[in-house]
Amino acid sequence: MPSTSIVFPPHIQKLSKEQFDLQRISNKIAAILQKYPLFKDRNSTLFLRFLPIGYSYVTLSCVSSEYVEDLIVAKTKIGMWITLYDDLADNPKYRNFKLLEELYKIPHNSEYIEYEKLNEEERQIVELSLMLWDDIFTMISTLPYYEKFKEFFAFDIQQFYVANRYSELVSEYPKMTNQTENRIYLSYNMGMVIVGMMDLMATWDGVFAELGTMRNILFQGQVLGRISNVLNTLERELKEEDFTNEVISLALQNMDLVLDDFTKRSKEELEKILHPLAQELLEERTTLYQEIRNISLETFDVAVFVSGLQSLHELHENMRSQI
Template sequence: MSERTVRSPDPGKIQRVRDHTLPPAVSGVVDEYDARVGDRDRFLWKWAHHLFPKFTLSSVPDGDVEPLRDRKLLGLIFVSVLDDVAEKCGDRITFEEATKVPFDDRSVNHDREGVDREALSFLSDVWDRFAPGVADGPRAGEFEDVFQFDFRQVLNAIDYSYVGNQDLEFVNGSELRTYESHNMMVFAFADIDLIHSPSFDRSDLSTLRRVLERAQRMVRIGNWITTWERELREGDFTSGVVVYARENGIVSAEELRGLREDPDEAAVAAVASAIRDEDVEDVFMRRWQRELTLARRHEGATDSVDVGAYLDGVETVMEYHLASRGLK
């Protein structure tokens, strides 16, 4: 399929997200999130749940698409809470204990001094609901090790951002693209699809992962260019947009550290204005388009999954990113 140009923000997309109803399988968990650790608006969960079918692999049987979108949302909630623990709260102790949950939950120390017990308990509860949806797929034995590897990269991405926010000079654009893009969970979501894809031909896996690598960077770019201003106000300076600005002399590390020490509204606005004046977002839009062009070259190279349809879905995700600036 030929590339289509990502359209300008469409207000109708926002309304479709607002009108989206979360099913009982996940709405109860979102209610618990709001009551126990909630920091993010429910719009984010609706946004993701609405979009999951758009970039579900075509190898997933039609009857599994709906239950898998619920499971993916549970995984996203787990990662989002963990991300907030590390980046917004700077809570290294809780982060360290929570990262044990997916792999060795028996070693989690809920009574460790300084741990946020409520957040850790909630994360454990969410994982307990999410994990069976991975393990019960017909190809779980075949792809579980792949999923575990990819999920470790998600946790590593959060760790990278945590370290980067402690030491701004630690972060560079190249490593950011390598490590931090995994926070988007594109590989992990695809692994869940593969676990539930009886017809997927494993000989297509290498090519598919090349596509996923580019798709993950595309989704990361969409997130960066629509959330960097909010993150700037919050003192999170690991967005690719802000890192690019620092590396290219548009803003300095000293200016950014000053925002964290004294988040004066005028100072934040001045830094944001400097970044906008240099059209940094356009740099990333061109990178996004380049990634798409290269990913499209793999269309037709796999028999058991439709790469073109998948990339159409990733383009749709970008359209929703642009439409929802400032809302998630």
């Protein structure tokens, strides 16, 4: 089992080393990073530790033990895929809208990818994305409720594409950024509804009449994940001039600031200006935790899920300099 500083939810803790091993998961992901060295400026800890641990924290308690490890590997591949697309949308160093148009054809319209428009590195990125999706579908298609939830899963993938297209627009027209649209669209960059539907495909006993309530909880969890991400990547995104961060949106909307302030003012000035806005998000996080706790379900343990979200936030904070 992992080091004592990592405390997994009870349903993960009870699994034997044969059923769940963090190092085994990391080794599988390391093999992909070695074969596809495309994440040039990303610390490998993001993929080898943060994503597997984070997805373990928020794995629903209803998942059958036999599927937990394979699911976390598949979810980590989802996280790699989201990272790839996200960087191509909003990282000025890697922004590539032409390539994204081809990548959006994956997974359901891959036969229409126009490879002749792409250079060698772009083709490698397409190859990586196709490989990830082939692995993900190979895994989830074996799950007992795959057929029941595959349409929801496909719908949620498209919501991430909408989110990424929104990031493209903000990257090109940063003055359009605003808190309302950021909140509606960009939480899908967390992928928590997507992986939650994967968990429901692998449940041992679900009350599927609760599906609407469960998706509500997953979406709220996704918003919480987004808040954690926003708070803990703010410094890096300021350096990258990534204006999709919600704290920046709040500042532009509610303070006498313009975009140039974020490149010309000192780090200390910006921290002083943005601190109250970050505090507002922390307060909202506390309210959302309680709102989710107040929901009753039979399918999975809501309190355990909220505890997992809190552990995910702490993980964000503890690994801020690495991811």
